[in-house]
Amino acid sequence: xxxxxxxGWSGYDCSQRVCEQAVDPRLTDKTHETVxxxxxxPAGGCEGRFKLRMFGVPTSEWLSPNDxxxxxxxxxxxxxxxxxKNAAHSTIPITxxxxxxxxxxxxxxxxxEITFRRQAGNVPAISVYADLLTSGSVSFVT
Numbered sequence: 217x218x219x220x221x222x223x224g225w226s227g228y229d230c231s232q233r234v235c236e237q238a239v240d241p242r243l244t245d246k247t248h249e250t251v252x253x254x255x256x257x258p259a260g261g262c263e264g265r266f267k268l269r270m271f272g273v274p275t276s277e278w279l280s281p282n283d284x285x286x287x288x289x290x291x292x293x294x295x296x297x298x299x300x301k302n303a304a305h306s307t308i309p310i311t312x313x314x315x316x317x318x319x320x321x322x323x324x325x326x327x328x329e330i331t332f333r334r335q336a337g338n339v340p341a342i343s344v345y346a347d348l349l350t351s352g353s354v355s356f357v358t
Contacts, residue, residue, distance in 0.1 A: 223271065223272050223273040224271075224273075248331050248332060248333050249331070249332045250329050250330060250331045250332070251329075251330050251332075251342055251356055251357075252327050252328065252329055252330070252356065252357040253288065253312075253319065253327070253328040253330060253354070253355075253356060253357075254325060254326070254327050254328075254354070254355050254356065254357045255281050255319055255320040255325070255326050255328075255352060255353070255354050256324075256325040256326075256352055256353045257281055257320050257321060257322050257323065257324060257325075257326075257351070257352040258322070258323065258351055258352060259322060259323040260322065260351065261281070261320075261322035261323075261351070261352075262280075262281035262282075262320050262322075262349055262351055262352030263349065263350045263351045263352070264280070264348045264349035264350045264351070264352070265278040265279060265280045265348050265349070266278065266279055266280075266344060266345075266346060266347045266348060266349060266354050267279065267344075267345045267346040268288075268291065268292065268295070268342065268343070268344060268345055269295075269341075269342065269343050269344070269345035270292055270295040270341065270342045271295065271341055272341060273295050274295075274345045274346070275291045275292065275294065275295045275345070276291075276294060276295070277291045277294070278348075279291060279319070280320075281318070281319060281320020281321075281326075281349070281352060281354075282318060282320060283318065283319055283320075284314075284317050284318055284319070285312040285313055285314040285317055285318070285319055285328050286312065288312040288319060288328060288330065289310045289311055289312040289330070292310050292312075292330065292342075293309075293310050309332075309333040310330060310331065310332055310333065311330070311331045311333060312328050312329070312330045312331075313328065313329045313331070314326055314327075314328040314329075315327075320352065327357065330342075342356065343356065344356065
């Protein structure tokens with residue numbers, strides 16, 4: 217039957233550490249993987265907050281539509297660090313770019329491009345974990 221393992225561990229008895237999987241950073245001819253975070257706010261603006269999940273691990277910090285794209289990148293890098301539990305090899309370089317710097321705008325749909333700079337191939341498992349927006353919506357565009 218097996219066990220329900222903590223994030224970063226696998227195997228029938230959860231004794232096997234899951235290693236970070238990414239393209240060799242020395243290979244410069246690979247395309248970085250991107251995913252788009254989409255936030256739609258009504259004319260009066262979005263209210264509330266949300267959390268993301270990466271590698272099955274919820275982020276430790278809440279985000280709001282008023283946050284800057286750099287906060288999204290920082291929150292996701294911390295989630296990657298939590299996932300691997302090895303500070304020497306864990307930080308996945310991530311950048312996030314929103315058109316105005318903020319990830320949400322009143323009366324608009326804002327798309328923030330999140331780039332995993334050492335991840336060619338499949339995008340890491342990423343999703344909205346907790347959506348507590350009382351107005352507006354948050355999702356990933358694939």
